Amino acid sequence: MNKIYRYGLGLLLLVSVKVQAQNQVIDAIIKEANENSQLEVLAHELLEGVGPRLVGSPQMQQAHDWAVSQYKSWGISARNEQWGEWRGWERGITHIDMVSPWTRSLSGMQLAWSPASPQGGAQGEVVVLPDFADSVAFQKWLPTVKGKYVMISAPQITGRPDYNWEKWATEKSFEKMKEARSAADIAWQERLRKTGKNRQALPLALEEAGALGIITSYWSRAFGANKIFSASTKKVPTVDLSLEDYGLLFRLAESGKKPQINLNAQSRETGVQPTFNTIAEIKGTEKPDEYVMLSAHFDSWDGGTGATDNGTGTILMMEVMRILKEVYPNPKRTILVGHWGSEEQGLNGSRGFVEDHPELIDKIQVLFNQDNGTGRVANLSGQGFVDSYEYLGRWMNKVPREITADIETSFPGNPGGGGSDYASFVAAGVPAFSLSSLSWDYGTQTWHTNVDTYDKIVFDDVRSNAILAAILVYMASEEPVQVSREKRIPLNMRTGEPTEWPTPRSPNRRGGLD
The missing domain is CATH 3.40.630.10 (Zn peptidases)
Incomplete structure (x- = not known):
């Protein structure tokens, strides 16, 4: 009985020492x-x-x-x-300036693996991808993009995130906005579909037709935030513009004011x-x-x-x-x-x-x-x-x-x-x-x-x-x-x-x- 007691006590002490050592390490982790x-x-x-x-x-x-x-x-x-x-690819500077109908430096950047602009940039008119009847009409339109920048993203109905609308708008106004946004998204997807090109192939077709560059905007549904991924173009630059500046160019182009930009996007291939x-x-x-x-x-x-x-x-x-x-x-x-x-x-x-x-x-x-x-x-x-x-x-x-x-x-x-x-x-x-x-x-x-x-x-x-x-x-x-x-x-x-x-x-x- 005495022997069993001593064995049990020894085991208890061993466990106690191990737990104490364990706690010391954990305490030290927290302290450090x-x-x-x-x-x-x-x-x-x-x-x-x-x-x-x-x-x-x-x-x-x-x-x-x-x-x-x-x-x-x-x-x-x-x-x-x-x-x-x-x-291998290394990013350089991105300067995007609207030079007509008035002057403004725009907020945007080159997408990853995008080709560069000519040194000093290139100036040209900005046009919006039209709503074609079908892919045949798109092919007939393609030659007109030579020497121009083409916008291929949907404009946003609002630049305010949903949480901002929820805080300040009436329920009716908020619902109206969401319905309009959904309809606009669907309409733009249909516009893209009628070109007969997917998102990767469309920029390639535009650059082959002589476009100076591709302009996109991938808003992240938060103030000031855009998703920035990669370009599919092989010859001309692709840039992403902020929601605000993309919308500005889009509306100017749609209303016939023929905005022009100078885009200087420098990058280099490193093999x-x-x-x-x-x-x-x-x-x-x-x-x-x-x-x-x-x-x-x-x-x-x-x-x-x-x-x-x-x-x-x-x-x-x-x-x-x-x-x-x-x-x-x-x-x-x-x-x-x-x-x-x-x-x-x-x-x-x-x-x-x-x-x-x-x-x-x-x-x-x-x-x-x-x-x-x-x-x-x-x-x-x-x-x-x-x-x-x-x-x-x-x-x-x-x-x-x-x-x-x-x-x-x-x-x-x-x-x-x-x-x-x-x-x-x-x-x-x-x-x-x-x-x-x-x-x-x-x-x-x-x-x-x-x-x-x-x-x-x-x-x-x-x-x-x-x-x-x-x-x-x-x-x-x-x-x-x-x-x-x-x-x-x-x-x-x-x-x-x-x-x-x-x-x-x-x-x-x-x-x-x-």
């Missing part, structure tokens, strides 16, 4: 994150020192090199791994460029060949500086690695972080990593990815892994309640087939989870827009996410055994029949080159 945060510095250096990170651009390469250097300054091993090649992922690691001590992963894509579109897509995810993961190196320098398992290239064109960097490292896939304990903005983590899905609730629930229980109180969970959930880089790993059977954030009007205000900039970051929310992610990684590293990978095959909600688990897909390793 709150008292020595590097988030603001990292954001400034990445977003404003380097700038936007369009795949194939010099800034993308500069970002990779900066990250490796930053990690090494913290004593963390880091490297750039090539996974493919991309069409075939290598594309990389940046990988950093803190080597494990007891199980160095098992891994806990952090994940965030490094590239961005270049309308703004990619602050919330995905600068915040990038600096979050860098800060987590810095914190863990400081307070947990000898983890049980190796802690890896992947900063992926070309997520925006189809998860290419992370798909390349999965395809190039089959030896790692079965040894990844879990992966945590963050990609959708600056807000506090608000949603966590089990991604179809049957036992995800058991281990994620235990680990999250160690996170301060004020951080986890408002996180909605879905277990076991369904596997993500796309959307961000965690899906590349889920398809390969890795328990990979998206730390999904509060909106902060991400979809309209900053996602792929010209105003996705440093000032939109909510650093208190990112700091909260750093604490959450660091504790989850620490707990996953300390977990005695590898977590279960048992999957629940999702059901088709319409038929009730089982579907299939997502399958790994190969990356595009020659973007814009084939």
Whole structure:
């Protein structure tokens, strides 16, 4: 009896010591994150020192090199791994000036991979794509665009977002506006359809007919925000104008005032460029060949500086690695972080990593990815892994309640087939989870827009996410055994029949080159 008592007491003391040590590390994580945060510095250096990170651009390469250097300054091993090649392109200045019927400098920018204007720009009349009877009428009209700029986007009924209308308009007025907007959108889609060309082919037809350039406007339904993507033209520039200035030119052209602009959009092709992922690691001590992963894509579109897509995810993961190196320098398992290239064109960097490292896939304990903005983590899905609730629930229980109180969970959930880089790993059977954030009007205000900039970051929310992610990684590293990978095959909600688990897909390793 005495012997059993002593054994029980020893076991209790062992558990108590382990819990106490665990709490000390967690307390140290919280203290380091709150008292020595590097988030603001990292954001400034990445977003404003380097700038936007369009795949194939010099800034993308500069970002990779900066990250490796930053990690090494913290004593963390880091490297750039090539996974493919991309069409190289560098943005230059964009000056758009209306010179008739009066003078005004317009707000707009060249789209990614757009050809340049002649040096000093080119002046020409601006015309609106007419409403043709059919594609035959479009072909007859085409020769008239020679020497002119052609507007191919729908004008907006209003430049006020819906939330502004809801605040100030009468209900009747608001409904009237929405009906008019819907009708105008449908009418413009029909106008485009009657050309016989899709959105990619129409600009090509216009440039072949001698147009000086293409003018678009892709409003994001928020004040001052436009989506900025890529051009399909091969010879002449494509620019996106702000809603306000696009509407001005459109109305002048429609009323017969024949506005003219001088467009000087400079850019240059830089040939075939290598594309990389940046990988950093803190080597494990007891199980160095098992891994806990952090994940965030490094590239961005270049309308703004990619602050919330995905600068915040990038600096979050860098800060987590810095914190863990400081307070947990000898983890049980190796802690890896992947900063992926070309997520925006189809998860290419992370798909390349999965395809190039089959030896790692079965040894990844879990992966945590963050990609959708600056807000506090608000949603966590089990991604179809049957036992995800058991281990994620235990680990999250160690996170301060004020951080986890408002996180909605879905277990076991369904596997993500796309959307961000965690899906590349889920398809390969890795328990990979998206730390999904509060909106902060991400979809309209900053996602792929010209105003996705440093000032939109909510650093208190990112700091909260750093604490959450660091504790989850620490707990996953300390977990005695590898977590279960048992999957629940999702059901088709319409038929009730089982579907299939997502399958790994190969990356595009020659973007814009084939």
